[in-house]
Amino acid sequence: MIITLTTDFGVKDPYVGIMKGVILGIAPDVEIVDLSHEIRSYDVLDAAFVLKSSYSYFPAGTIHVGVIDPGVGSVRRAIAGLANRHYFVAPDNGVLSLVLDTESGKEPPQVHHISNERLFRTPVSRTFHGRDIFAPTAAHLARGTPLESVGASIGDFVRRAIPKLTPLGRTGVLATVLHVDKFGNIITNLRRDHLSPHFRIHVAGSEVTRLCNTFSEAPPGELVAIEGSTGFIEIALDQASAAESLNIRPGAEIKVETARVNY
């Protein structure tokens, strides 16, 4: 059984290691995999994007824990869910909203309010539910505790959405930067089908008109569009940081001319 961890805890402090100690104390045979601990502090939507981009590459039955938790100790709930044969454990603040999304033709996600205190470490602190609630709940699920045992089924969990494309005139579209990766690739919420053959992307004062299949197809120094490994269009430079050259961050707007707006 695999448990993945996604947090904004960084790796300098022992917070992640402590969660692993708690997990292994309950479920010694579990395999723990780090997805990222460098989520921008408190950035729930960035964590949601990371989880959505990653979970399906793990075997069915994997338990994914996301702890980006600015409301820790307050009234916000803790939730555990099952969707597409993967389990998810997190605070109810939107971290899971992209993975618990109902996609057409799939079964609706099954979501429970984590309230069964017998699963928790005691006493539960007010400031570190990753250690006291999320890690032990995930470990108990890994050992076979049924999802129903964590608490009551709920339907009103917090939903946030990836920013939607907005039509601009008859053939344009306003898009958004979802994520900037380590290489400086700018991941947008555009998909390949949104681009017509003669698209023009306007981003931070620059224009992108070429769609490449690979990074090395890009002419040196020219910003290009590329279908990235997440399925989204990325703005990229070959062997250089597009984000740095454009000084752009997640959340920035991008205008596309002659997009396929009806898609």
Add this chain to the structure above:
Amino acid sequence: MIITLTTDFGVKDPYVGIMKGVILGIAPDVEIVDLSHEIRSYDVLDAAFVLKSSYSYFPAGTIHVGVIDPGVGSVRRAIAGLANRHYFVAPDNGVLSLVLDTESGKEPPQVHHISNERLFRTPVSRTFHGRDIFAPTAAHLARGTPLESVGASIGDFVRRAIPKLTPLGRTGVLATVLHVDKFGNIITNLRRDHLSPHFRIHVAGSEVTRLCNTFSEAPPGELVAIEGSTGFIEIALDQASAAESLNIRPGAEIKVETARVNY
């Protein structure tokens, strides 16, 4: 069996990976967990704090290795100890002084000088005992080598202590910053019981008078005191870095008025 690793090696170089290779070559079934590899270079007391804050969340019998080792290759000894049913392996420079501390009512720690060369990689380098001495010794302990086999029992290992509170007048106390975490929370050596109902903490020119249970209780932009997950009082801002706003570092002094000095 679990081995945890705490070093100042960073993650850019393969030093940590090499230690894991050595461990797995000796003890293939061991589970290795990283506590932190971003201890400030050569900062023995920071590592001691990290180990003290973390070890007890692992199952009894876990072996904790700490390699912050500016004196590598010199006359400083290597030690292995058993305390509170956890094993510890490190250079004898104070890294283990907080976990091998004798607490009232507990058994005294059992500490041995690591000198049994049959446990080492050969030849032993002068610059990387993490690879040649600490990793293989920990791996042999994990495989069941008795602690006594590593070398002679000693009592004079290096002890360093968490800075103590100093009384200031009749009701004041001088405290110290122990650690600043990734979120910028300022972890002090104060405990909740040290604060009277009308405490005033003076820190880097600012005043803190409010004790909150959770981060989100803090009014926006107001520095507050909070009992952190380590059991120490932290100075914090909600969703912002208190340490950055105060430009404060570990070791800085904090004055508390109307503290409970007799506690």
Add this chain to the structure above:
Amino acid sequence: MIITLTTDFGVKDPYVGIMKGVILGIAPDVEIVDLSHEIRSYDVLDAAFVLKSSYSYFPAGTIHVGVIDPGVGSVRRAIAGLANRHYFVAPDNGVLSLVLDTESGKEPPQVHHISNERLFRTPVSRTFHGRDIFAPTAAHLARGTPLESVGASIGDFVRRAIPKLTPLGRTGVLATVLHVDKFGNIITNLRRDHLSPHFRIHVAGSEVTRLCNTFSEAPPGELVAIEGSTGFIEIALDQASAAESLNIRPGAEIKVETARVNY
């Protein structure tokens, strides 16, 4: 069975975690160890150096995966090799050239072009062969797929070499900085035998004339030479960064006077 990972992916994005998910989906019992994910972006030779410095500390049979892949999706091949009883999987761009080097008296490395699509994830993306080709190929090798099954044997894989020493006059040598580690130690391509008893190393306007056995032997603030744990001579300061004090980077030149040029 152990698989090690070396990439320039960083740890902020979930790329490394995704590769682990793919590996564990195919080979659930494999142990995955990170060597480094902070290789400088696209720096093939740095990754080659990291692999060369690390692989032999793992048990024979370990599979080492290196993904520094600026040419992903282009015509560059993927290769898998066996040398000195270790397996290696990487793009054919030089990442493996130091570990697949033929050393005197050893068997020549056995190298294959990875082309067996039945081992890949489908569809194979153009931008993330770490996920779609290298991770699954390594996982299949870990499960016992013979090396020959990945594709045809080849001999013309890309070879790059550690920069060689160049003679300077009768007793001098021009050397190169291979790597700067987290502590600021400057790892050169010199070995201890290259230094005569009265050597003088000229580096970035400073002179080094002392060879120390340990870091703590270095007089405070004096740059010294030391035989590092990789077997190469390092320029170091005790408890400070030599690289920062000299403002030096990998690739920089170093002049040595009265070296042993005939070695």
